[in-house]
Amino acid sequence: MNYLKFVVALLVGLLSHASWAQNTSRVLVFKDGETFERMVSGEIDLSFFDHLKVIDNGVEKSFDPTEIDGFSFENGRYFLSKQLRGTEKRAFFQILVEGEKSLGVLRSSYYLILGDEAILLKVDSKGTSSMVSRELKKKSYLGVLHYAMDDCSPELVDQINTVNLSYPSLEKLFIAYHTCKGLDYQLHGSTIPYFKLGVSAAIGYGFLNPTMGPLKFTDQTTSPNFEVLLDLTFQKIIPRSKVQLGMSYLSLSDTWSYADNEFNPGDERNYYEEEFDMRIIKLPLILNYNIIHQEQQSVYLGAGITYSLIKKESVSEVSQWEYNSPYQENTVITRPRDPILLESRNTVGFLGKLGYRRKLNSAWIYSEFQFDKFNNLGYTVFPFDAINKYSMTMNSLKIGVSF
Template sequence: MNTTKLTTLLLLSSTTLFAQSNYEDGFIINLNESKIPLQVKFEDWSSNPNKIEVIQDGEKKQYSPKEIKGFGTNNGQLYLSYNGKIDVSSQFYNQLTESREPIWKEESTFLKTIVKGNTNLLMHDNNNIVTFYYQSSNNNIQPLIYKIYNDKVSVKKNEQFKNQLRANVHCGTTNWNKLKYSKSDLENYFIKYNTCVSGDEGTSAKTVNNTKSVIEFGVQVGIRNENNKIAFPFLDIEHEFKGTSPTVGVNVEYQFPFLKNRYALAIEANYFHFKRQEVEVNPRFGMGMERKIIEVPVGIKYYIKNNDEHKVFIDAYYNAKINLSSANYAEALYSESFKQELSNISSFSFGLGYQWKNLGIKGRYNFNSSFDVGKYMLGETSSVSLNVFYKFSRLTF
């Protein structure tokens, strides 16, 4: 299989995997309060969705907040339907209004659950304005009112949400002066409240979708199919050096603490040795080549599917190469033998892989790149590799 066909195959495979794996196991809550298992299309909901797409009974369907009471994924995300008032008052100081009252707008949307328990804390984020809501057991969702306004004398705050919490969501003691209308403050407040009213810490109080940073360390071993071309323009001669050699390496990746650790920064160090000598180009001329290199790929990895057991990913790298000793040369065998050092070897690569628990397999294609061979020769290289890897350590913080 040539490199063009393999590149096309990798791209088509990753596209197919992305399309198939963009649905996650989850559920909807219908209007009768029944939870129906299905697959939910993951959209990286940075803002609140107004509709969702699911696969139910083998068919694609869409639901709006008026058709269901909520939806969620099996890894902890929960969104509840809300059909009511949203405060659209600007929170930017140069756009403040003079009125202390919210500017209400009727909307249908799905609110993200921040804390789930005896009383839920929910959030609406349209990328400009963030507002919070609460829901007691079997009651309607209510907005927590907070507004910054300018009464022509000074900038003031309407902190009515504190009175709402005192009256409806309060247990124990609270320093109201320090409580802010922020995700972290309200999240802590609702966790403490749910723990207080339940009398059993950690059972009814639950933080949903608390993604943390992850660092993973691994080792890998595999094979690498090289396609190297050396040209001697002065004599109008060129030759391809093809072959397969083993490779071994280590890898480290940092998974970012958002979007369920789908994005990662990865770095590897892989050793390989490629050698072909005394290849007869014509009856008067022969060539040889040797490369002994540590390749250091640095790049980005995206997990199409990412859970505790199964992971599917694609990645892209810039590959720097460290030459080892003097074993990186092209050799010309003409009237006499002379060696030319290989230099300025770097490349870009694209790959995909699958991981089951700590064990996985990945394929990668290094795109064609040129390099220097002394003063008189030119070089090009590309490669395909297949590696088995094992993740031996994982740090979460």
């Protein structure tokens, strides 16, 4: 209980500290043909902006898409206010390719930008190849792109037929169109990579809670754990998100015991006990999302699946029939039985975590609270009993560094 109170207090403190910290990034704001520079109030690496908040002469101001034409950040991310086709609503679109026909993105959806209008590129049918009918094409993003870009070469028409709704594929198509027509275009944020590769390493201490049907375990097991991860940040479109893939290691020692009935004087029973060591190599795949993302610090949530490689070694075991003599006090007569041991197996599990990180020179220092669930690490089979699965949960605190 004291451990959980400490974790909750630590995380509340980190969240409060991060939420009150201010960002000092600059932003260029475009309005009525003029450009002015302001300081950003809040966070810059959002996937989309309903409003832009800036500091003007020490006062916080908020602009919606009807009040300004757009804005751009120092890292090259560029947003323009456009009207959604078929509605009166305006929104800030991140502009990826700007030209006569521009490519924009809003809330993970791609749009064709024609003048002041934004047209959603979506899939309304499964027909996405050159063999589908004209009617089906008109109902999909292919129909929109054909309508906008069919006035070029046959090669470009073929490229439209094979394009998919991904940034690299659409970017190549828009560049090819402007090149074919001899038109100028601009790649905004061209210095921002699609993905940014990094590495993280951490050490932690875990509190493990094993279960195995009716079997009894000694006390709560604890174990240090070590972790190395590759970080893949979606730098260009969703800079608040990243995927982690790597390896972690932990080892534990524990003892289980089982008796098939009570043991009063005159009773007999079968008794089994095993002390064992277990080593676990965990291969996680994790998706992290920064709920608070600032230049010098962030607070994030993570969730993922794991595949664990299990190595178990038996240290000692007791497998015997026992008789509690009613004639002599504290006298137990024993006979050996065939040994029953825990059989380990590789397994799939899942994890969730909450973390805080802060920038220190060129590195990030972070701390995390993580919950792991190992669904089926092994099993035992007793005479006339069902299979008892050995599962485990782990709550751990970790500290680490990432580059």
